[in-house]
Amino acid sequence: MVRYHxxxxxxVQGVGFRYFVQMHAQSYGLTGSVKNLDNGLVEIYVQGESDTIDQFLATIIKGDGRFIKVDDYSCKAVPIIPDERRFSCQYY
Structure with a gap:
């Protein structure tokens, strides 16, 4: 089990990216959260098995082929949250 920030x-804002991320995280059985930041970036916390997260990242980085276009991303390991049970979309 690993967790990434x-x-x-x-x-990635105003194009349904948060919903896209949440939908795929749930389909992969991952937990965490996604939210828009004021600086135009999207912040994701994701937790699960390393191989599954790799597949999830490949999917979301590819985008939806229409509106979403990921130019770059950064990823770092952070401590897991043992009792986390779902993936949520956070709003302001």
């Missing part, structure tokens, strides 16, 4: 930049 991820920042995503590109055309």
């Amino acid at each position: 991820i920042f995503v930049e590109g055309r």
Whole structure:
């Protein structure tokens, strides 16, 4: 089990990216959260098995082929949250 703190930049706000991330995280059985930041980035915390997170990242970085376009992202390991049970979309 691992947990990552991820920042995503590109055309990722106002295009349904948070919902896209949440939908795929849930389909992979991952927990965590996603939210827009004031600086135009999207912040993601994701927790699960390393291989599954790799697949999840490959999916969201590819985008939806229409509106979402990820230009870059950064990812660092952070401590896991043992009792986390779901993936949520956070709003301001």
